[in-house]
Amino acid sequence: QVQLVESGGGLVQAGGSLRLSCAASGRSFSSDSMGWFRQAPGKEREFVAGISRSGGSTSYTDSVKGRFTISRDNAKNTLYLQMNSLKPEDTANYYCAASTRYGRVVRDHIVYDYWGQGTQVTVSS
Numbered sequence: 001q002v003q004l005v006e007s008g009g010g011l012v013q014a015g016g017s018l019r020l021s022c023a024a025s026g027r028s029f030s031s032d033s034m035g036w037f038r039q040a041p042g043k044e045r046e047f048v049a050g051i052s053r054s055g056g057s058t059s060y061t062d063s064v065k066g067r068f069t070i071s072r073d074n075a076k077n078t079l080y081l082q083m084n085s086l087k088p089e090d091t092a093n094y095y096c097a098a099s100t101r102y103g104r105v106v107r108d109h110i111v112y113d114y115w116g117q118g119t120q121v122t123v124s125s
Contacts, residue, residue: 001023002024002027003024004022004023004098004116005022005023005024005116006021006022006094006096006116006117006118006119007021007022007023007119008020009094009119009121010120010121010122011084011124012121012122013123013124014086014087014124015085015086016086016087017082017083017085017086018083018086019080019081019082020081020083020094020096020119021079021080022036022078022080022081022096022116023078024114025077025079028077029074030053030077031076031103032098032100032101032102032103033051033053033098033102033103033106034050034051034072034079034097034098035047035048035051035070035096036049036050036070036079036081036096036097037094037095037097038090038092038093038094038121039095039118040091040093046092047107047108047109048064048068048081048094049072049081050094050106051070051071051072051079051081051105052075052104053070053103055072057105058070058105058108058117059105060110063089064090065069067084067085067086068082068083068084069082070082081096082095084098086114086121087123088124088125091120091121091122091123092120092123093119093120093121094118094119094121095115095117096116097109097112097113097115097116099112099113101113102115
């Protein structure tokens with residue numbers, strides 16, 4: 001059974017940090033593009049960050065540039081999102097995803113094949 005399981009979410013004050021992890025199992029994701037998305041109540045799912053299969057290329061939505069860092073450890077089949085200087089507007093459910101169709105960074109959620117169940121991040125002001 002193929003699974004992506006996120007962890008590391010929680011409640012943090014504005015200006016704080018969290019590190020999200022996404023553990024993959026059931027198959028190797030080392031050939032897949034991977035990404036983080038988020039969805040806040042009443043809003044559409046939003047691309048946050050993406051990373052190529054090798055980890056050599058990354059992309060971020062403008063609102064998190066300079067604050068968030070995406071990385072991956074293919075040996076551990078794990079994806080990470082380091083989130084610093086968190087703001088209340090970062091509050092959302094965060095999902096990791098994998099696209100088997102692409103090795104390069106992709107931002108469109110439509111091309112992602114596997115999704116985790118999400119982890120809640122809440123930033124208080």
